[in-house]
Amino acid sequence: MKKLFSVLLLLLIVPRTHAQGAVPTQADESRILTLELAWNQAVQGKDAKALEILIAPEMVYVEYDGTLMNRSEYLASVAARSVHAEQILCEPMTVRVYGPIAVVNGVYRETGAKSGKPYSHRERFTDTWVRREGRWLCVASQSTLIAR
Amino acid sequence: MDRLLDSAFIYVDFDGRLMTKAEVLANVELASVQQVVTEAMTASLHGNTVVVTGIFRMKGMEGGKPYLRRGRFIDVWMYKNGSWVAISSQGTLIAR
Numbered sequence: 001m002k003k004l005f006s007v008l009l010l011l012l013i014v015p016r017t018h019a020q021g022a023v024p025t026q027a028d029e030s031r032i033l034t035l036e037l038a039w040n041q042a043v044q045g046k047d048a049k050a051l052e053i054l055i056a057p058e059m060v061y062v063e064y065d066g067t068l069m070n071r072s073e074y075l076a077s078v079a080a081r082s083v084h085a086e087q088i089l090c091e092p093m094t095v096r097v098y099g100p101i102a103v104v105n106g107v108y109r110e111t112g113a114k115s116g117k118p119y120s121h122r123e124r125f126t127d128t129w130v131r132r133e134g135r136w137l138c139v140a141s142q143s144t145l146i147a148r
Numbered sequence: 149m150d151r152l153l154d155s156a157f158i159y160v161d162f163d164g165r166l167m168t169k170a171e172v173l174a175n176v177e178l179a180s181v182q183q184v185v186t187e188a189m190t191a192s193l194h195g196n197t198v199v200v201t202g203i204f205r206m207k208g209m210e211g212g213k214p215y216l217r218r219g220r221f222i223d224v225w226m227y228k229n230g231s232w233v234a235i236s237s238q239g240t241l242i243a244r
C-alpha cells in the first residue's frame with residue numbers, strides 16, 4: 001500500500017538535498033511534499049475521491065510485490081476493505097524539481113493487517129509528479145521492499 | 149552509461165537500496181550480469197519527459213551463485229541539452 005504517516009511527522013519533512021542538475025525551487029518542493037501528505041491521509045482514510053485530484057489519468061503504480069496498476073485499479077485498491085494500515089511512519093523525503101517535473105524519493109514503514117493477516121513492511125518509493133495547468137499530478141509511483 | 153544518466157540520477161535497486169549515479173556506475177563495473185532482457189514496455193510522454201514502465205529479467209552470478217530475477221521497473225527520462233538522460237529508475241521484484 002501507499003505509504004502513510006502522521007501529521008506530526010510533517011514537521012520533520014524538510015527537503016534534504018538540492019540534487020546537482022535539478023533546479024531547486026523551494027515553493028514547488030514544499031507544495032509537492034504537502035501533496036504527498038494529502039495523498040497519505042487520503043489513503044489512510046480510504047478516500048478515493050480525495051486521491052482523484054492528485055493522480056493523473058495515465059498514472060501507473062507498481063506495488064511492493066511488483067503488481068502493476070492503472071489509476072482506476074489503484075483507487076479501487078485504496079478503497080478495498082481487506083487492507084487495514086494500523087501504523088505508518090515515513091522518513092524524510094527528497095524532492096528533485098526539473099521545471100514541470102518533480103521526483104520524490106522516500107522510505108516508509110507500515111504495519112497493519114491484510115485479509116486478516118498481520119504485516120509489517122519497510123519500503124522505498126519513487127513518485128514522479130508533473131505540473132499541468134498549474135497543478136501537480138502524480139504520473140508514476142513505485143514501492144520496493146527494503147531487504148533486512 | 150555515464151552519458152545516459154543525469155548527474156542527479158537516483159536508482160532504487162530490487163532490494164530497496166538507493167544509489168546515486170556514482171554508486172550505480174561503480175556497481176555496474178563490479179556486477180557480473182550475464183543477461184538482461186526487457187519486455188512489455190510502455191511509455192507515456194509528458195512534455196520533455198517520458199515515463200517508461202516494463203518488466204526486466206536479469207541473469208548473472210553473485211557470490212559464486214547463479215541468480216535469475218524478474219521484476220518491474222519505472223524509468224523516467226528527460227530531454228536535456230540535446231539528449232535524453234535518465235533522472236530516475238526503480239526496480240521491484242515480481243512476487244510468485
